[in-house]
Amino acid sequence: MADWLAALDRRADLRAKAGLTRRLQPRPAADGMTDLAGNDYLGLATHPEVTAAATAALSAYGLGATGSRLVRGSTDAHEALETELAQWLGTDRALVFSSGYLANLGALRALVQPRTLLVSDAHNHASLIDGCRISGAETVVTPHADVDAVAAALAAAPGRPAVVVTESVFSVDGDLAPLTRLHAVARRHGALLLVDDAHALGVTGPAGAGGVAAAELAGEPDVVVTATLSKALGGAGGVVAGPAEFVRHLVETGRTFIFDTALPPAVAAGVHAALRLTRVGDDLRVELADRVALAVGRLRSAGLTVSAPDAAVISVTAPGPDAATAWAADCRDQGVAVGCFRPPSTPDSRSRLRLTVSAGVPRAAFERALEVIVDCAPVSARSEPGLRAPQSRTAVTQ
Structure with a gap:
């Protein structure tokens, strides 16, 4: 019975030996950490206008939506958010889900018809990978950002409905997909393009539109955009x-929309307030870009291997999973929270810190946090000698 x-337990032991143990790390509301791990x-x-909008909606509607969108879960807060999202993104309509994960699952399933071919980038987020699997469609995984490989996959399936699936800014290394070229290839072969704009929304594009x-490509009839509202918009x-x-097809057939309790109205109202601030937040985007450039320059000058980010995600290569875990834990001990990505969460064999x-x-x-990251780096992660090797600890991972 207990077999x-x-x-x-045996599988957990194997993960531990590979340096892949994961543990929850609860935090208090104000833990004093410098946060280079979250997506805000x-x-x-915590902007006053955002929390005020959420508080007002919480008082008006209560804690939750109390039902699915098609029963009692749709409110004027949801409708107002969807209307402005569509305007911002330049699309006909927008539909809000309770999570970005469910949005991707629902969108991919809804795009699949008999004989559909999905062409998915090798570095796509887990939600896109799972969406491809759950859809039941044949999926070809192409090398990362390889437009020629996408073209070859589409050319090998003439006459079949197809969808090219990609992120805009990839969630691990922060690089930008060649969207213009991907769209041209997809259109040439009569395929659709689905773009997960999660890490670009609010950060890139006119008025932060992604x-x-x-x-x-906004508003093109053969382009579908998905995104989470939990990153630059600070909500969920x-x-x-x-x-x-x-x-309309999603509303009438999308299982992850129809059978899921709606996003709480207070969250929808708070996200809507954040959206309005984001649309006029060019000064924030300028500051963000300046900080990214500063971080990349400082880390590279210390001999660390750093990605060339196109938005606000920076990948710093670690020697291995144990070293990445210890590095992140050392940073945490110095009051700096960083992401720690290890296989299988990474699309390749590399472990890394994700900032x-x-x-x-x-x-x-922020500037002090960069110094902490450099100071805590394991010796084998950089060319400069003399760094101490951190003790093995457990860090927050994804």
């Missing part, structure tokens, strides 16, 4: 935006 539990890129999660808008939830006919830059962190604290 299955013993099997789980513009510092709006990577699709930056590539001048997800969105699918595109042609009105597709959003997410925020304009909301005080400038002095």
Whole structure:
């Protein structure tokens, strides 16, 4: 009867030996950490206008939506948010889900018809990977950002409906997909393009409208945009935006929309307030870009291997999973929270620290955090000698 539990213990032991143990690290409301691990890129999660809007909606509606969107869960807060999201993204309509993960699952399933081919980038987020799997469609995984490979996959399936699936800014290394070229290839073969704009929304594009808008693809009839509302907008939830006919199809058939309790109205109202601030937040985006450049320059000057980010995600290579865990833990002990990514959360064999830059962190604290990261780096992660090797600890991972 307990054999299955013993099997789980054995699997946990194997993960521990590979340096892949994960543990929850609860934090208090104010823990004093300099946060380079969260996704609050513009510092709006605690903005007074955002929290005031959420508080007012909480008082008016209560804690939750109390039902799915098609029963009692749709409120005027949801409708107002969707209307402005569609305007911002330049699409016919937008539909809000309770999470970005469910938005991706629902969008991919809704795009699949008999014989559909999905062409998915090798570095796509887990929600896109799972969406491809759950859809039941044949999926071809192409090398990262390889437009020629995408073209070859589409050319090998003439006459079949197809969807090219990509992120705009990739969540691990922070690089930008070649969206203009991908769209041209997809259109040439009669395929659709689905773009997860999660890490670009609020950070890039005109008025922060994201990577699709930056590539001048907003509103194209063969482009579907998905995103989470939990990063630059500082809240929670997800969105699918595109042609009105597709959003109608989602409302009528999308299982992750129909059978899920709606996003709480207080969150929808808070996100809406953050959206309005984001649209006029060019000064925040300028500050964010300046900090990204500062971080990349400082870390590279210390001999660390750093990605060339196109938004606010910075990847710093670690020698291995144990070293990444210890490095992140040492930073935490110095009051700096950083992300720690290890296989299988990474799309390759590399472990890394992932830094997410925020304009909301005080400038002095941000600059000090960069020094902490450099000081805590394991000897084998950089070319300069003399760094101490951190003790093995457990850090927050994804």
